[in-house]
Amino acid sequence: MANYVLVAGAWLGSWAWEEVAAELRSAGHGVHPLTLSGLAERHGEGAPAGQQTHVADIVSEVERLDLREVVLVGHSYSGIPVGQAAERIGDRLARVVFVDSDVPVDGQAFVRAGESGRAVRESIAANGGSWPPLPAEEFEGQGLTGEQIARILARATPHPGASLTEPAVLERPLAALPATYVKCLLDWPEPPSTVVDLVEGGHWRLVELTTGHWPMISQPGELARLLLES
Template identity: 55%
Template sequence: MARCVLVAGAWLGSWAWDAVVPELRAAGHAVRALTLSGLAEKRGMPARLSTHVRDILGEVARPGVRDVVLVGHSYGGVPAAHAAGMIGDRLVRLVLVDAPVPADGASCVDRWPNGAAVEAAIRAHGGFWPPPDRACYAGQDLTDAQITWIMDRSTPHPGDTLTEPALLPRPLPRIPTTYVRCLLNGAGLDSEVAGLLTGGRWRLAELDTGHWPMFTRSRELAEILVREAAGRAAPAGDCGP
């Protein structure tokens, strides 16, 4: 049995994993979906990137917690990658779900092509990155009802989490990692991820869906996580049955 810790992306809380958690528990794993500081029911709490790293470490550092599968979706992959480097031999695997790969000494906005626009939006909205409009979700395999549901529950994202530089405690090539690529989000595999996949500790799984597979392909995503918790490699391109 593994301890699966699930961290959602920007604007989202633990609720984003509601359809995935039962699948993992049915497979016999302990599961904890986290809401990071400043989001959802924790809205109003001050937060930086380092705060979110501490949120994750506070969960996995509990006495007796071992065999951790740490899952970070989108922005959530950034603090998850930091935390993974500090967990040591209690980490079974880091799983990055369509997430940016952090770089030591660089912030999220430093690395994003639209980083300047994100910074401008943060300044214009009192230090928060506002949730996107409906057009952001187009072409991502979401129904109209799902888009409305996500937009209704999303909260502004603390801007300091996106502008604080990363300080990685362990080189990413040394962390056992599975990268889940969502095929409908972008033209191809990021060159940095492709390079990491050649190092022996990273492997690739793919889902034929958009950027939010916990909503659109929850069962298939859970199947990937169950395989990773069992320490078995997922064949490249395998999306489950």
């Protein structure tokens, strides 16, 4: 039996995994959806969360529940703290699955240099230190129904800005992690260049899913199947 620790990306909480979690549990596995500090039901809780707070959230949950055979699943932004947490839980780790996500690069933040990074930083500054959820039009073309988009918009919360600007800290190369990368083709056809190098080098496995950036909502059954096969 594996123990799946599911971590959704920016603006989302454990609620985003409800359908995927049900599929994994029906297959006989332990499933532990996790809400990171400052998001969803934890929005406004405590001091503003940085990226290392989110890494600690994941490590602490694994240790608190004394989980073994852990499959860490990181979606979107959360691939960055999940990738760091993976190397910190030692032999508890079975595998990492990055779902259409960023991956950690030592010394590098989620928000990069350039025009897009500048826009995110300006948005964080203009919104009291948080990154506001995307407007409805940004979810179009991502394989989501109108009802699914409405669900995301109703439950999304601002994302702690410090977690996006704080750099990642890695002690080992990413190639040392046993990992699968799930690329969602409707969002963008190519994974990050770091992932391409790891796949071409034979270190990671790449699988593709014909849906958009939020597969746990648009195709939960298919995503659950990929996680079970990872």
